[in-house]
Amino acid sequence: MSQCETVGSVFKGGESMRLTMRLAERSYDIIIKQGSLKRIGELVNLNRKVLIVTDNGVPATYSQTVAAQCKQPYIETVEQGEQSKSIAVWQQLLCRMVELNFTRGDAVVAVGGGVVGDLAGFVAASYMRGVDFINVPTTTLSQIDSSIGGKTAVNLEKTKNIVGAFWQPRLVVIDPDTLKTLSKRHYAAGLAEAVKAGFLADSELVRIFEEEDCEEYIEQIIYRSLIVKKNIVERDERETGDRAALNLGHTIGHAIESACSLQADRALYHGECVALGMVPMLESEALCNQLIAICKRLGLPTECDYDKQLALAAMRHDKKTDVSGAIKVVKIPKAGMFRLDKVPFEQVEAVLLGTADQIPAPKKEEEE
Numbered sequence: 244m245s246q247c248e249t250v251g252s253v254f255k256g257g258e259s260m261r262l263t264m265r266l267a268e269r270s271y272d273i274i275i276k277q278g279s280l281k282r283i284g285e286l287v288n289l290n291r292k293v294l295i296v297t298d299n300g301v302p303a304t305y306s307q308t309v310a311a312q313c314k315q316p317y318i319e320t321v322e323q324g325e326q327s328k329s330i331a332v333w334q335q336l337l338c339r340m341v342e343l344n345f346t347r348g349d350a351v352v353a354v355g356g357g358v359v360g361d362l363a364g365f366v367a368a369s370y371m372r373g374v375d376f377i378n379v380p381t382t383t384l385s386q387i388d389s390s391i392g393g394k395t396a397v398n399l400e401k402t403k404n405i406v407g408a409f410w411q412p413r414l415v416v417i418d419p420d421t422l423k424t425l426s427k428r429h430y431a432a433g434l435a436e437a438v439k440a441g442f443l444a445d446s447e448l449v450r451i452f453e454e455e456d457c458e459e460y461i462e463q464i465i466y467r468s469l470i471v472k473k474n475i476v477e478r479d480e481r482e483t484g485d486r487a488a489l490n491l492g493h494t495i496g497h498a499i500e501s502a503c504s505l506q507a508d509r510a511l512y513h514g515e516c517v518a519l520g521m522v523p524m525l526e527s528e529a530l531c532n533q534l535i536a537i538c539k540r541l542g543l544p545t546e547c548d549y550d551k552q553l554a555l556a557a558m559r560h561d562k563k564t565d566v567s568g569a570i571k572v573v574k575i576p577k578a579g580m581f582r583l584d585k586v587p588f589e590q591v592e593a594v595l596l597g598t599a600d601q602i603p604a605p606k607k608e609e610e611e
């Protein structure tokens with residue numbers, strides 16, 4: 244069973260939010276607190292060799308703040324961007340650890356967004372068959388989504404996340420203050436995953452997005468989104484069932500993302516594509532209007548001119564249809580509720596081609 248708590252005891256003085264991920268292999272805490280970057284040493288043993296992986300888009304003060312708390316810190320700064328999630332960079336980091344005589348008792352800390360988290364996590368998973376990994380996510384996307392769930396990976400040539408491992412961190416430290424330096428566009432794109440979490444399983448989160456000032460509510464937005472993900476992941480750690488719900492907006496979103504990535508002038512961020520991909524999965528006009536209004540408030544796109552044939556080709560390439568040609572999608576019948584549906588591939592295709600706006604609601608007997 245999961246347990247969520249707000250505690251005053253994690254740090255001396257001041258409340259922080261703590262979530263404990265309870266998993267079969269091992270459990271770990273996620274701490275959400277402003278200013279926690281300076282206090283990681285109070286929460287985990289940094290009295291050892293620590294490889295701190297960051298990228299050159301992340302303000303250097305963040306990794307330096309972590310280094311100042313370690314006995315033997317080594318900061319490794321990779322190029323910002325998806326291209327650093329590569330076998331070559333992964334190998335460089337492992338070579339550095341060998342050169343520095345890292346042992347199984349030493350640790351890797353990621354300070355950055357999802358790129359750094361996925362890369363450093365896979366380094367930690369693979370060095371000497373696994374060393375401690377501590378994740379300090381610094382983008383909305385990584386604080387809300389990618390830092391929990393235990394997925395680590397690098398890309399192989401053009402195939403994303405194809406080489407990796409499930410490797411749970413020892414600790415995740417989320418300091419929302421680090422978001423103050425993030426670009427507005429990245430900030431909004433990451434929030435799309437929180438909007439997704441709201442529509443999946445938390446209608447109060449949807450209300451916050453509709454009515455409140457998101458920057459003011461950011462701790463709560465992060466906390467509530469993580470609870471949604473945590474509850475789903477704990478039920479299905481290795482993605483055999485319900486975890487597929489987290490793919491809401493991703494089936495169509497991924498197709499748009501790859502079509503756009505091939506057109507330099509149209510590149511969209513992942514979260515922006517997820518927002519676009521969610522709209523056809525909502526089962527009423529009222530829900531669609533609700534989501535579109537939220538996207539506009541957050542500065543997320545509500546339409547995009549992509550190359551339909553490229554998107555379709557991408558969809559055909561990564562479609563996971565069963566023998567009958569049906570594809571599994573996540574639908575939202577009501578804010579805070581989801582269902583996994585199998586629909587004919589043609590229905591998804593029609594949305595991508597722009598000949599339909601929605602995936603039709605299922606007939607009663609098709610419901611799972």
Ligand SMILES: NC(=O)c1ccc[n+]([C@@H]2O[C@H](COP(=O)([O-])OP(=O)(O)OC[C@H]3O[C@@H](n4cnc5c(N)ncnc54)[C@H](O)[C@@H]3O)[C@@H](O)[C@H]2O)c1
Pocket residue numbers: 298299300301302323324325328355356357358359361381382383384385388389390391392393394395404421422423424425426429433
């Ligand atoms: N493991 C998972 O479960 C999971 C889930 C979703 C996405 N991902 C992965 O996450 C990656 C995307 O992550 P992302 O959106 O965080 O992108 P990112 O890591 O590329 O970060 C975005 C940009 O912001 C900069 N940045 C990071 N923190 C900053 C800060 N505090 N202030 C200023 N600049 C900052 C980075 O240098 C980068 O240029 C993708 O590779 C994706 O595959 C993984």
Ligand SMILES: [Zn+2]
Pocket residue numbers: 436493513517
């Ligand atoms: Zn996503």
